[in-house]
Amino acid sequence: MLRITTDTSLLSRxxxxxxxxxPSLLARLQSLFGESISPDAAVARILADVRVRGDAALRDxxxxxxxxxxxxxxxxxxQSVDEKLTHALTFxxxxxxxxxxxxxxxxxxxxxxxLGQRVTPLSRVGVYVPGGSAPLPSSLLMSVxxxxxxxxxxxxxxxxPGKPNGDAPPVILAAAHLCGIERVHRIGGAQAIAAMAFGTxxxxxxxxxxxPGNLFVTLAKRQVFGVVGLDGLAGPTETVVxxxxxxxxxxxxxxxxxxxxxxxxxxAILLTPSRALATAVQVxxxxxxxxxxxxxxxxxxxxxxxxxxxTPDLAIAVRLADEYAPEHLCLSVEHPEQWMDRITNxxxxxxxxxxxxxxxxxxxxxxxxxxxxxxARFASPLNVWxxxxxxxxxxxxAATAAQLSPVAAxxxxxxxxxxxxxxxxxxxxxRDTENTETQE
Numbered sequence: 001m002l003r004i005t006t007d008t009s010l011l012s013r014x015x016x017x018x019x020x021x022x023p024s025l026l027a028r029l030q031s032l033f034g035e036s037i038s039p040d041a042a043v044a045r046i047l048a049d050v051r052v053r054g055d056a057a058l059r060d061x062x063x064x065x066x067x068x069x070x071x072x073x074x075x076x077x078x079q080s081v082d083e084k085l086t087h088a089l090t091f092x093x094x095x096x097x098x099x100x101x102x103x104x105x106x107x108x109x110x111x112x113x114x115l116g117q118r119v120t121p122l123s124r125v126g127v128y129v130p131g132g133s134a135p136l137p138s139s140l141l142m143s144v145x146x147x148x149x150x151x152x153x154x155x156x157x158x159x160x161p162g163k164p165n166g167d168a169p170p171v172i173l174a175a176a177h178l179c180g181i182e183r184v185h186r187i188g189g190a191q192a193i194a195a196m197a198f199g200t201x202x203x204x205x206x207x208x209x210x211x212p213g214n215l216f217v218t219l220a221k222r223q224v225f226g227v228v229g230l231d232g233l234a235g236p237t238e239t240v241v242x243x244x245x246x247x248x249x250x251x252x253x254x255x256x257x258x259x260x261x262x263x264x265x266x267x268a269i270l271l272t273p274s275r276a277l278a279t280a281v282q283v284x285x286x287x288x289x290x291x292x293x294x295x296x297x298x299x300x301x302x303x304x305x306x307x308x309x310x311t312p313d314l315a316i317a318v319r320l321a322d323e324y325a326p327e328h329l330c331l332s333v334e335h336p337e338q339w340m341d342r343i344t345n346x347x348x349x350x351x352x353x354x355x356x357x358x359x360x361x362x363x364x365x366x367x368x369x370x371x372x373x374x375x376a377r378f379a380s381p382l383n384v385w386x387x388x389x390x391x392x393x394x395x396x397x398a399a400t401a402a403q404l405s406p407v408a409a410x411x412x413x414x415x416x417x418x419x420x421x422x423x424x425x426x427x428x429x430x431r432d433t434e435n436t437e438t439q440e
Contacts, residue, residue, distance in 0.1 A: 002256065002268075002285050004278045004308045010269065011309070011324045016235040016373045017219065025215075032064055043190045043219040050194035055201045061191045068166040073202050074183040077157075079173035089178055092363045093141050099365030100149040103384040109393060114400060116393040121151035122229075124204060125387060126196035128211035129172055131160035131188060137175035142367040143211050143382060144179045150387035156196060156206055157181055160188025189213075193220035197228040210382060212369060231382055235373040236305075238267035239328040239357055242317045243281075245274045246334035251353055252277070253284035255330060256306070257298060258358050264300035267326075270308040271317040278308045318342050325376040328357045347376045402428055 021039060029037050033045070049057040055073075063069055081089075109116030127143045130136050140157065147155055159172050168186050176184050185203055187195060193213075199205030208229035209221060218233050239259040243252050256268040272278055285302075289295050311317040318339050321329055325345035333339065336351045343349055347370030348360050361368045371379035396404070405424040412420035 002270075002282060002302045002306055002308055004275075004282060004310065006310045008309060008311075008320060010305075010307045011320055013324075013374050014305070016233060017215075017222070039215060040219055040223075043216055043223060046190040047194045047197075047220060047223055050191055050200065051198045054199075058187055058191050058195055058200060058202075061189075062161065062166075062187065065189060065191075066161060066163070066166075068161050068163065070161060070166050070186060073185045073187050075168050075173065075186060077173045077176035077181050077184045079170040079177065081171055081174045085171065086174065086178075088363075089137060089141070089175055092138065093145060093175075093178055095363055095365045096141055096145045096367070097149060100146045100367075100384050103149075105150065105384050105388055114394070114396050118391040118393050119388050120391065121153070121388050122147075122207045123152070124154040124156065124206045125152050126156045126158065126206035126209040126228075128192060128196075128209060128213050128217060129157060129159040130211075130213055131162065131169055131172065135159070135162075135169035135172050137169075137171045138362050138368065139211060140172060140175045141179065142369055144176075144181060146367055146382055146384050147210075147387040148179065150384045152387050154204075155181060156185065156203065157183075158185045158187050158192040158196060158203070160192075161186040188217075190216045190220035193217060193224060197224035208387070210369065210386065231369065231386055232371060232375060232379055233373075234369075236265035236267065237262045237328075238269075238305075238326050238372060239330065240267075240269045240271060240321045240324060240326040241330045241332055242314065242321055242339070243270060243272045243274070243277055243332040244314060244334060245277055247272075247277060247332040248353060249277055249280035250284045250288075251356070252332055253281050253288055255332075255356055255358070256281070257285065257288055257292065259328070260298040260301035260306055261292065261294040262297075262301075264297055265304055266301045266306070268301060268306040269324075269326075271311055271321055272308070273311050273313050273317065275310060278310060281308065314339065322346070325371075325374045327370045327372045327376065328360065330355075330357055345377050347371045347379075347381050 029042050033042060046061055059070055105119055107118045125147050129140045144155055157176055159168055162169055166186055168184050173184055193209060195203040196206045196209050206228060210231035212234035221230050222233055237259060241252055241255055252270060256270060259268040260266050270281060289298060292298065314333060322343050322345050327347040328350060329343060329346035330350040331339055332353045340349060340351055348366065350357055350360060367382040369382035405428040409421040409424040412424060
């Protein structure tokens with residue numbers, strides 16, 4: 001049962017990546033590697049092996065980790081799913097594309113043509129799509145479509161192979177086909193990140209990797225940063241709901257449950273000044289959990305990082321939520337518009353009970369790939385800007401260069417960079433000489 005407390009320490013952040021790993025995970029690594037090894041060291045070994053041996057290493061690690069033998073990694077992304085699901089995927093894709101098409105991403109130059117920015121799409125992007133027990137076609141749509149809107153020409157999709165024979169999940173293939181992705185690579189974990197970062201015989205090297213994944217995917221992304229661009233390091237998913245007496249306790253409970261079923265480390269927190277609402281939500285949680293298939297995962301989430309925090313008033317609830325900087329922040333209050341401007345730190349702000357987080361997960365339009373772990377203080381949801389590069393354009397005429405050069409020289413000398421100062425004054429003197437010769 002989700003606990004009710006006035007202790008705000010529930011909102012204290014835990015490190016995204018720490019050395020406090022479950023014994024079962026460490027035992028599994030010892031079995032795989034034949035020695036005691038940390039997850040970080042295990043990932044480093046996989047990355048190094050794939051970098052050197054390419055496809056052969058991918059096959060070896062897929063066999064060792066997933067117990068699946070693969071000759072080839074790519075499959076055609078043509079897969080039939082039932083008509084109702086096809087319609088849902090198409091509907092969601094259309095809304096995601098329409099939303100991102102509104103984002104203003106364009107080059108510009110000043111009126112005199114001397115300064116500007118050129119915006120061009122990345123050439124090749126890798127998208128990691130989680131698979132396993134819960135294949136996520138929505139993550140494929142939410143990552144691929146903004147890249148396509150940005151103009152990325154080549155998109156590589158990697159997703160873990162399914163058991164027993166390594167098939168890619170049909171719903172992932174259907175989503176890829178809907179987006180025009182011709183091939184999907186059946187490779188997961190750190191080895192998939194290595195393949196996209198370094199390139200192999202079968203999988204080309206990409207410019208940037210996006211998409212969430214498990215611990216080993218996140219560790220691998222961290223280790224290849226700099227070799228390849230990243231969207232960020234995704235931690236466990238999180239939702240904070242701020243609610244008052246006007247909120248429907250059954251709806252609030254459903255929203256918390258939807259978040260908690262993702263992961264035992266998922267965070268689902270209710271902030272409310274109403275003890276009556278808190279109690280009603282607690283009762284609803286117990287009632288609704290009885291019929292849910294992932295109740296065990298939910299129970300672990302509730303025990304780890306979730307809870308109901310009673311606050312003195314809504315203003316303090318809003319302040320605490322903004323300081324926490326959650327991935328999702330839901331305002332289930334009577335007048336949400338009165339509070340929305342006080343929120344600056346959130347990946348997604350869900351305004352009012354009808355704008356609930358599950359709609360954001362699938363069909364509202366913005367990408368559900370959002371900053372976690374408090375990174376909403378400085379990071380943004382995945383969007384079109386993530387898939388372009390900006391080139392500064394500097395095209396100065398002689399008069400402007402002559403005007404700027406003496407100032408640049410002064411600044412260069414202040415930094416003891418004589419060669420910089422020389423390069424600036426050389427052009428000024430050259431200009432003066434040209435003027436003298438012209439006058440003669």
